[in-house]
Amino acid sequence: MLEGVECWSHPLVSAQGLTKRFGGTLALDQVSFVLSPGELVGFVGPNGAGKTTTLRILAGMETAFEGGLRLSGKGFAQDRREILARISYLPQDVAFATWRTAGETLLLFGRLSGIPDAALRSQIPTVLRQVGLGGREASRVETLSRGMRQRLGLAQAMLNQPNLMILDEPFNHLDPAGRQHLKSVLAELNEQGVAILFSSHILADVEELMRRVLILKAGRLIYDGGVDALRAGHGNAGVLDIGFTGILAHARLSALNGVARLELTAPNVVRLHVAEEGDVLAVGTALLGQMIAGGHAIRFVKPVVPTLEAIVGGLTDDSVEMEGALPACLS
Ligand SMILES: Nc1ncnc2c1ncn2[C@@H]1O[C@H](COP(=O)(O)OP(=O)(O)OP(=O)(O)O)[C@@H](O)[C@H]1O
Structure with missing residues (x-):
């Protein structure tokens, strides 16, 4: 999936000092990090920490913010179409028209992304099969369970064969078997070279999936590093x-x-x-x-080995003072 598109002289994502205010609310406060091609990174933090806001900014959905953002060295202001062709985004509460079939839904989203119909016709059954909805192409969205619609959302995010998938709470609404399946789908995509940045509240389910984690607390990045290092530091x-x-x-x-x-x-x-x-x-x-x-x-x-959930819970607990942010080193 990396064919002909990655420029190794630039990081895949370079976010520097991202700051976002909603009226009087400071949703993001100087958030900086770098993602390299092929990384699989978890984005965690309590409700309202700023995860969705960050992911929306990276996906080009939120354009009014302060700070610098480059994707493979390019900026949305000049290269929006080119960037969007290489990334995909799964919003937190994905909603599709219920009267369309799964296949029609993907066809519509694929066309909106500028993917030729001929490519879509072969790609749609493939991605449906990959997310565990094989054979459901003709099923109307209204006949799909909440978890199945979540899978359809993931299929939509796979259509353009992205280099970077930005997934907001992809494990939402999935049962344990569905979460297990999604983990294997994400791990496989990542093995093929796709970088994935996903947010999740269900840390127990995802801790073995990611090697690197970004932790947000009240709009500030308080940890950016390896999961093993985090465990070792809080063992x-x-x-x-x-x-x-x-x-x-x-x-x-x-x-x-x-x-x-x-x-x-x-x-x-x-x-x-x-x-x-x-x-x-x-x-x-x-x-x-x-x-x-x-x-x-x-x-x-x-x-006794602490769970990631316990560590992150301790770090983001409001009663605990932050020991200083650990911003990523920007190249
Ligand atoms: N459209 C908006 N208008 C006003 N405030 C907003 C808006 N979107 C987000 N916020 C505020 O920005 C802050 C960060 O919200 P955000 O949704 O990014 O957090 P989050 O970490 O994704 O939370 P959750 O885990 O609950 O989804 C919160 O204080 C939220 O209330």
């Missing part, structure tokens, strides 16, 4: 789950040196929080020794 190095047999007198154990807190998270699982200055190996070993001496058999010991 619970001092938290262990210990499975055991019997009934634990954990109040006595918590008096051990180096134990910040012990909590029963399940009938036979105790979670050990090692004090900040404590050595997790030493404290864990001492605790296990006492448990064994108390007649308990140990079933397992495993470090």
Whole structure:
């Protein structure tokens, strides 16, 4: 899908100091980042953080903003048609005329994008099949479930074989099987070289999909980097789950040196929080020794790895002060 269109001397997207006000509301405040060809990036943050506003700006839907935006080195003001031929956009609440069939809907959107009819006739069944709507070309939109309409929206965003897909909450309205399927579709498109920037609130579902994440809070980009680095920076190095047999007198154990807190998270699982200055190996070993001496058999010991949802929730919690934005380095 990258055929003949990518200019490697420019980033795919270069956004610099994007700022957007709606009346008195500062929706975006100096948001800067760069996307490279073929990246798969998640865009997350709480309601009202500015995700949709940013995605609409990137998709050329929102033109009144401050800051600089270049797509493959080009700007919407001069090269709008050329840029739009290479990108696609799935809005948050996609709505189609209910009386058209899925095929007619895609034909209409394809024509509006300037795709020749001959190409559309072969492309439409292909994209419908890819999104799991194979054989539904003749189905009216009104007969499609909300999740199926969401898939139709994705099919629409695949029609022009874009280099960059901008997807606002593509996992909305999908059931677990649908989300799983969408993940595999996005991963496959990405393997073919398509860059994808998508927003999502369902972090548990998408954390293995993306390697890079942009986190917005109140219009400011507070994190831009790898998911692994984010996890490593916010890991619970001092938290262990210990499975055991019997009934634990954990109040006595918590008096051990180096134990910040012990909590029963399940009938036979105790979670050990090692004090900040404590050595997790030493404290864990001492605790296990006492448990064994108390007649308990140990079933397992495993470090507690925080979910992306928990990390992002902590970073975007209103009661937590931001530690300074981490703007991307613009080339
Ligand atoms: N058309 C508009 N008119 C006025 N204010 C707007 C408009 N669109 C967005 N806003 C405001 O801009 C801010 C950012 O909104 P935006 O929709 O970009 O957030 P979001 O992160 O996508 O939120 P959500 O997760 O709820 O979709 C919010 O304060 C919102 O109220």
